Amino acid sequence: MLKVYDIDVQSRLLLGTARYPSPSILAEAVRRSKTEIVTVSLRRETSGGKSGGAFFELIRDLGVRVLPNTAGCHSVKEAVLTAKMARDVFRTDWIKLEVIGHHDTLQPDVFGLVEAARILTGEGFKVFPYTTDDLVVAERLLEAGCRVLMPWCAPIGSAMGPVNPTALKSFRAHFPDVPLIVDAGIGRPSHAAEVMERGYDAVLLNTAVAGAGDPAAMAEAFALAIAAGRLAHKAVPLEPRDMAVPSTPVIGKAVFS
Amino acid sequence: MRILVKGAGVAGLTVAWQLYRHGFDVTIHERAEKVGQGASGFAGGMLAPWCERESAEEPVLTLGRLAADWWEAALPGHVQRRGTLVVAGGRDAGELDRFARRTSGWEWLDEQAIAALEPNLAGRFRKALFFRQEAHLDPRKALSALTAGLEEARMRFLFGPGDGAAHHDRVVDCTGAARIGHVPNLRGVRGEMLRLETSDISLSRPVRLLHPRHPIYIVPRERNHFMVGATMIESDDAGPITARSLMELLNAAYALHPAFGEARLVDTGAGIRPAYPDNLPQVTEEGDTLHVNGLYRHGFLLAPAMAGEVARRLLAGHAQPERMAS
Secondary structure, eight states: OEEETTEEESOOEEEEOSSOSOHHHHHHHHHHHTOSEEEEEOOGGGGOSTTSOHHHHHHHTTOSEEEEEOTTOOSHHHHHHHHHHHHHHHOOSEEEEOOBOOTTTOOBOHHHHHHHHHHHHHTTOEEEEEEOSOHHHHHHHHHTTOSOBEEOSSSTTOOOOOSOHHHHHHHHHHOTTSOBEEESOOOSHHHHHHHHHTTOSEEEESHHHHTSSSHHHHHHHHHHHHHHHHHHHHTOOOOOOSSOOOSSOOTTOSOOO | OEEEEEOOSHHHHHHHHHHHHTTOEEEEEESSSSSOOSGGGGOOOEEOHHHHTTTSOHHHHHHHTTHHHHHHHHSTTOOBOOOEEEEEOGGGHHHHHHHHHTOOSOEEEEHHHHHHHOGGGTTTOSEEEEETTOEEOOHHHHHHHHHHHHHHTTOEEEESSSOOOSOOSEEEEOOGGGGBTTBTTOEEEEEEEEEEEOSSOOOSSOEEEEOSSOOEEEEEOSTTEEEEEOOOEEOOOOOOOOHHHHHHHHHHHHHHOGGGGGSEEEEEEEEEEEEOTTSOOEEEEETTEEEEEOOTTOHHHHHHHHHHHHHHHHHHTTOOOSSOOO
């Protein structure tokens, strides 16, 4: 069981809600993935309509916990404002904090991220920071009051999978007791299985599911891969070697070569 | 049998036209001052069901492939059957492969074939997808022409507040986004667009520029005008276009061809597309009212099929047309 901010969840898959072909397909993907947490981005005009956001009604009707996010925010002020709006709309103190530093790569502005995290935790938010795999930044985020870390494994939406396994390994080793959720860069279920095998606690996905030919089937495929990766981690996988090792014992053979 | 059609956007006018053709006596009531004041007036007017199938479900293709013929029959000369060109920038070439995997009815074009089709795009893209069977029309001209045709046929138009006091037997509600909040699960999807004017470049057909974040289309119109659209935002806020959306649409137009950098920005617009959770339209019945709604971003593409469905239901419901079918 995964525990984030004192909440127990069974599913180790967190699913984004953007860019599905339709809300019906999103709902089907949520159902088949068995996810218990979905992230939703809040744009200012989204909440400006007369019906108070029919899309948000649909999200609330999914019956899962909502983790609002500050996707697309490029400054501390904007992120803090969006987090407060999200708290009102979804009545939750959870916030997935994104402060984007670079328009093209969507790389987090880690300085702004730490500052915004400090402000928001000070106001009672439970912050899930989207960060890089930089250890020092991660330490600062913990100092700022974050109890979960969400490092990328590749740029958002890039579908490249883990581009720096060494960094992911040392990140996990450095923070053995902090829930670590890989956020961004996962393209395929095998990528998700890989980070889970490496001991990460959960995976957050959006584009890899929403952009698939059959999003609902892909959501289920990810759920299976994440469960398999988690099971493999607990089962303690082998470490790679640079030479062959016979899988059949050779004791008793007449001649050793 | 007298029919009151509420709403004079693409759905209402298409339904009115279809019912008039079946011999019904039709009155059209529109709350606004004139026709096409909702989302229809901001539409791209692309009759592109093969391209739309990239993210839409199968009915959009099966119903939408009949649209070009319907419009051509209703408004001869309005439909341009020149296909759709789909391109992607160098870094986004993978998007083109993905688009191809999810659609049908296309052929690959190389640089030379692109240049032959759209000389102004020569040398700008190494490959493209060409959807030969697709068509487009100018939405505002089409709506005006349908209105003129209906008026000529002595169908009545009522404008302004009220609900059209004329006596009627059945109502067809085509008021689209105005029903949001009254119909469960109907939501608004905001779309923003802009119009550019330049004589430095010409295009013969709609061009879609794929981009992982902001896919856009540019539809050539008469008099060196180009319609650039459209954003897709989960909201029923009908306020003016945001600076961010304007910037993104203009960026994409500039990426398609730098000549758009010198174009004049003629106007911008934002419309609310009504949509059901599966983003497919529906005809529903409630008392003596038929509702056509949920046309989403497929108004011109799917309104003809919905109009056909409305006519079938009214004819099947023992309704005798007032006049002989013309």
